[in-house]
Amino acid sequence: MSPPGVRPKLRGAAAVCTTMSALAATSMVTAPSTAEPFSPAPCALTRTGAHHSEGVDTWNAAYPRPARSxxxxxxxxxxxxxxxxxxxxxxxxxxxxxxxxxxxxxxxxxxxxxxxxxxxxxxxxxxxxxxxxxxxxxxxxxxxxxxxxxxxxxxxxxxxxxxxxxxxxxxxxxxxxxxxxxxxxxxxxxxxxxxxxxxxxxxxxxxxxxxxxxxxxxxxxFDLPDLYHRPADGRGDWDTHVGDWDLMGSQFGLAPDLFGWHKWKLGWLRPRQVACVRGAGPVRLTLEPLGAGPGAEAAGAAGAAGGAGAAGAAGAAGFGLGRGTKLAVVRTGAGDALAFEARGPVGNDGAACRAGVLVYRVRSEAASGSGPIRVIDAHPDTAACWEESVYPPLADAPVALGESFTVPGEDVRVKVEGRTASGAWTVQITTG
Known part of the structure; x- marks a missing residue:
């Protein structure tokens, strides 16, 4: 079920639009202390009895899997x-x-x-x-x-x-x-x-x-859960869990492409496209934009909402991407994990407010509508795109180029180091 009603688009003051920094050409570097070849299996949460569980170790055969026509x-x-x-x-x-x-x-x-x-x-x-x-x-x-x-x-x-x-x-x-x-x-x-x-x-x-x-x-x-927050009295904001960042949170989102976790669940990401980050110390890897790849036309958002400019050009350049790493995962518990993916104005995310590395928490035991995925805000003191975003406090949630972010309550840190010539993002993830 969707959040109710046709949402008003005017939320306040005009959005402050920024242009992303110029791309920095860097190559993938993997620190020697971490798990090669990044097998996703240890980070695949077990599917539970929760309605529309976010477990990805097996498919629920009661649902048609969209891996064919x-x-x-x-x-x-x-x-x-x-x-x-x-x-x-x-x-x-x-x-x-x-x-x-x-x-x-x-x-x-x-x-x-x-x-x-x-x-x-x-x-x-x-x-x-x-x-x-x-x-x-x-x-x-x-x-x-x-x-x-x-x-x-x-x-x-x-x-x-x-x-x-x-x-x-x-x-x-x-x-x-x-x-x-x-x-x-x-x-x-x-x-x-x-x-x-x-x-x-x-x-x-x-x-x-x-x-x-x-x-x-x-x-x-296809067994995907509702990601919105339903207020107990039916009043208040429905978009506090994931904001604009997944269709299952809001059909109005500026960046409604499905999370990389959902694409993994549905079979649209190959195992080699999911990096399971384990062990102490830093890992460097390259994340391709989630929305870029064969069949995912670049829908560059020049002028659509802040985050256009160089980032939009990168999205268009990234049209041929699609076979490299799309999702990085850190297992944080028996039924919990942190996910990292690159989001920007390309494909279904053509109107994305900001570009960067989005961080979110996944819980396989949380049922649909109970917050099975929650975006973690890298900029909790600011908001963006007030006129367009379904939830401006999370519109600028991604970790931007040149920034570092420590996940609250976890000994996990992500640093966005640069961009490649093709538009991919080079990141360092440190655990322990």
Whole structure:
């Protein structure tokens, strides 16, 4: 489920935009006291029973893994208490090809989501108001909605052909609540056309919808958790855990590419692209920009939000990257790890506010919505991009070129030493 509502973009004073320092050409140097060849296995947290656990040692076979092309059907549902004002093709255009493009970039071309939208409305048997659609939907009303939708669509759709099912409601029907868009996981699967349907994306978005909302919900189909913070009373800021830095935190983020940890989990990073840093003493390594690589077009953000200029040029130059190290990990406990990755205005992160090495903590025992990943702010006393960022205090979280940062509460220090001619970042990580 996504954070609620269409977020206002004006947050205060104008953002202070800075231009990144010129690139410094440096080469990879590995200190002799640390673990070669950086096997990721010791840093792979064990998958737990937590909902959407961030463990990466095994894949949860209950979910389709997006390591190949998958087919998705969009079924458009109308109701007897409302005449649709928007054609199915227009609603399909709200989400595709944007959703497929996001995943193609995020996966470096390894995954394609193929959309198959129906061209006509499927009539539901009951008025929209009878389903009591809302964000925290009752199981009874939700089950009735799914049963009716499946029965109504079964004659027009061969569900055995599809890996992902989207039920898209008429956005103008009086009982439709845009905050209710979510993935429904079914303990007892629905059955149609000889196949079990274990989860359905129920879409109740406005037209036009929230940006990248369907990509966020589709992430849940692939076992990714919600990363936002949900205030106990429903009020307050939802973006304090990860800010702009991952789609599963906010579909509005300036840098919504999936964390390197998620790309590792989904199989989009090869083992050699994940460096497990162990032992005392410093390790020097080169981190390629997370958003750069085959299939992840450079979306340089010159002038989009602070962090353009040289960094944007580096993003464009980094288009050919994609086979080197993308993620560095320090294991800090049985179910905890620190992750380090280079973020900047390239690919899905084209509007990134700041560029640098982002640091975050991963907990495999924390369930979806309970902070399984939290960004660690390298600049806790400042904020950035007030007019655009979903959470300005974390917009400048990355460790910038020439800076050093010690992770609070850990004997772990990262220093960003330079940039290569291709746009990669050279860093030193010291543990112990």
């Amino acid at each position: 998958l087919d998705a059907v969009l079924v458009f549902l109308s109701f007897p208490d409302s005449r649709p004002l928007t054609a199915p093709r227009e609603l399909a255009g709200d989400h595709f090809p944007a959703t497929s493009r996001f995943f193609r970039r995020a996966s470096y071309g390894a995954f394609t989501l193929r959309a198959h939208p129906l061209r006509h409305w499927i009539a539901m048997p009951r008025p929209s108001t009878e389903y009591a659609i809302q964000r925290d939907w009752s199981a009874e009303h939700r089950a009735a909605y799914l049963r009716d939708a499946l029965a109504a669509a079964d004659g027009a759709v061969d569900f055995s052909r599809y890996d992902v099912v989207y039920f898209v409601a008429d956005p103008d029907a009086p009982g439709v609540d845009s905050d209710a868009t979510k993935v429904v996981n079914l303990d007892t699967p629905l059955r149609a056309d000889g196949t079990d349907i274990r989860r359905v994306v129920t879409v109740f978005e406005n037209h036009p919808p929230d940006r990248l909302v369907l990509a966020h919900e589709t992430g849940h189909v």
